[in-house]
Amino acid sequence: MSQVETVPQAPRLRGAPGFLGSEIRLTFRRWRTVAMLAVLAAVPVLVGVAVRIQTSDGGAAGGPAFLSQITNNGLFLVFASLAAVLPFFLPMTVGVVAGDSVAGEAGSGTLRYLLVAPAGRTRLLAVKFAATVVFCFAATAVVLLAALVTGVLLFPVGDVTLLSGTTVPFAEGLLRALAVAAAVALSLVGFAALGLFVSTLTGSGIAAMATTVGLLMTVQILGTVPQLSSVHPYLFPHHWLSFADLLRDPVYWDGLLRNFGLQAVYAVVFGSAAWARFTTRDITA
Structure with a gap:
């Protein structure tokens, strides 16, 4: 009796919306993703508890921006937490997801099965980038929600005194917190495109993730070197x-618009580079 050879079954290809939904579910089902989101959620809790303990002993909540205002209004824990995670922790999680997006598929041997449809490479790359952008918003939302819940439980809330000295109702302050979270998520789009490009250069997910995070650290260091001040405005962070x-x-609006414009430039440049690399790449495994 002849033996039947088994081969890996190609994934079922769907339309663009279904394909994107499948990719998003795959991203958030990974234990690595869940662990990173849990760490992000823990940061506001730790900051809030630390401030609560310090002020309960009669100390003053000094320190970085927004931190001294948390005891007066728990909503400021949202702003303090986003300011704390944005320089490294939040983009690091985005770098891990973006770096693994294509390279992880290549390393596991499933990439060529995703490319059986005509024009599959362009669609696949667009879906990978869109899923990474969704993760940017989801990760930021996790920090927002964790900080908001912790701030409400540990500190008083009420009218919000803005940085300009104007006092606005809590509802408007909450809307501004949502706008801040959206701005933070959009700030990560350029770095997500950079990570996607790196992911198309190698077949090792670990190498792509390490390289993307390494680039983040390098650029952050360059941003602190005074001799490179002329270059600083062009660095994505x-x-x-x-x-x-x-x-x-x-x-x-000036700083915000410059930020969004810079992220758009990075997204176009590195997104195009990723497309040029991926559409001409020899996929053999």
Whole structure:
């Protein structure tokens, strides 16, 4: 009796919306993703508890921006937490997801089965990038929700005094917190495109993730070197903290628009580079 050879079954290809939904579910089902989101959620809790303990002993909540205002209004824990995770922890999680997006499929041997449909490479790359952008918003939302719940439980809430000195109702302050979270998520789009490009250069997910995170650290270091001040405005993290301008009355749009424009340039440049690399790449495994 002849033996039947088994081969890996190609994934069922769907339309673009179904394909994107499947990719998003796959991203958030990974234990690595769940663990990173849990760490992000823990940061606001730890910051809130630390401030609560310090102030209960009669100390003053000094320190980084927004931290001293948490005891007066728990909503400021949202802003303090986003300011704390944005320089490294939040983009690091995005770098891991973006770096693994294509390289992880290549390393596991499933990439060629995803490319059986005509024009599959362009669609697959677009879906991978879209799923990474969704993760940017989801990760930011996790920090927002964790900080908001912790702030409400541990500190008083009420009217919000903005950085310009204007006092607004809590409802408007909450809307501004949502706008801040959206601005933070959009700030990560350029870095997500950079990670996607790196992911198309190798067949090792670990190598792509390490390289993407390494680039993040390198650029952050370059941003602190005074001798490179002329280059700083062109580095993707340079305007990340411009979200604070949403807490002024009126809102200062210059820094925000420069930030969004810079992220768009990075997304176009590295997205195009990723497409050029991926559409000409020899997929043999």
